[in-house]
Amino acid sequence: MPQVDITNIIKVENALSAYQPALIVNAAAYTNVDKAESETDLAFAVNRDGPGNLAGACAKANLPFIHISTDYVFDGQKKSPYIETDQVSPLSVYGKSKEEGEKMVRLQTKEHIILRTSWLYGVHGNNFVKTMLRLGREKKAIKVVSDQYGSPTSAADLAATVFTIAGLIISAPKIIWGTYHYCGQGITTWHEFAKKIFEIACRYDAMKVEKIQPIKTIDYKTSAKRPLFSALDCSLIEKSFGIKTKPWQESLELVIDRIFAQN
Template sequence: MKILITGSQGQLGWELLREAKSYGFETIGFDLPQIDITIKPDVEKVINNIRPDIVINAAGYTNVDRAEDEREVCFAANCTGPGNIAAVCNNLDIPMIHISTDYVFDGRKNTPYTEKDIISPINAYGKCKAEGDNAVSDVLQKHIIIRTSWLYGIHCNNFVKTILRLGKEKEVLEVVSDQYGSPTFVTDLADAVLTISSHIKNNSGDIWGIYNYCGAGVTTWHGFAEKIIEEAGKYLDIKTILVKPITSKEYPAKAGRPSYSALDCSLINRQFGIVSKPWQESLKMAIKLICSNA
């Protein structure tokens, strides 16, 4: 089976290219400047030339704070682009897997969000992603949208790498303790996406729609950071002796974040047999890999 991956130089795209070999898939990765998904003729040319069995869209604008000032850029990448891919896939009868976010929710719940919960994003990034999800589902019946959260991995910048860097520089780190969510190791997400791709290949019934996938368990950014520092101490000379909890109001951020955005992953388990690993377990593996490659 041939899979086209857009956003192949990002965290997830890079990992999908690496992991797909073990699934026996042929993968072709595209990213800027090879393809600009916001330009439909670009998308048409690439997909028509490749004629993949599945398109996985891992491309997107992910700077949550900058999106408040760059809404048009964010909208183009996170809504117009996915809509273009979906439209071309619809014309060629090609299934599409599209990656979304927990930030489509407002965070007012205190239990994990399900796929049926009403979306109500509170920042520009979340709004653009929500509109992108609609742009896909409105034109392409054979779509799977995967909402994920707090993504990190060994490739590209992310929260884990930032904490590791600061941990070698500062004795005290101040980290927000009133935002709750589920850290997700990008390798685990890639495996989930590729498992779903196998189901698509095998024509496993009516599987189309929205699914949640994230690491198992709920923590805060503060709790996440504490665990990062604890694990990193096994491999690095860590200077940090205290991870100090602070409130969202004490941390200057342009974009508001949902105070609670954990995701219920029971549907993806029932449909595809995909089980989320405890976020602490995956973090241990990630830090070991990051530190060994440093």
């Protein structure tokens, strides 16, 4: 599949001329949260300058722009799900670079939708679900953080949401541009998420894992700090576009079903 380096403005503009799209969706990002602490320049180039290039090119070509952002723009101090207008205050280089990306998008083009999501997983690529399934086959005991709260989101559900919004942009003359939250319904911890993954996976395959030990963030050393609470309130996207969230457990069952169907 042809790829465009979004940090290169010339390549971005050439791709727009070549493909003549009706709109642009940006899911590209530098996503290694821990490595971003040391690869700061690269994280900012991809997560701030990249969306800035795409949004600027969209403005020039009069194209709408949909950009994916993250719950890690928040610091996790709130005790209820974050709404779109809550103060951002990222704890990590990754979060800061994504916040700067959002700012660039708002600066470059009015016709944008910034879609913040959280704890993304799916059939393809590396993600928490696939890591757990691999570890569950290899190890008898696994330690998983149990004091970070958030909402797992299926990439397929997010993609469907992007398609719905794209369809509305193309067909509806009046779109309320701006920032929206979309994630799976319900709040959990990485530990509870892992337990659910193994509960479902056991129906398909014998798992070696017997013990899923809860551990505290403070005892699990990582380069980057993560918010302890980053659930997103998704009422605005429902009110504005009629998009409803799905219970995270239901979507997880579908994804694990598909992962095992492929093996």
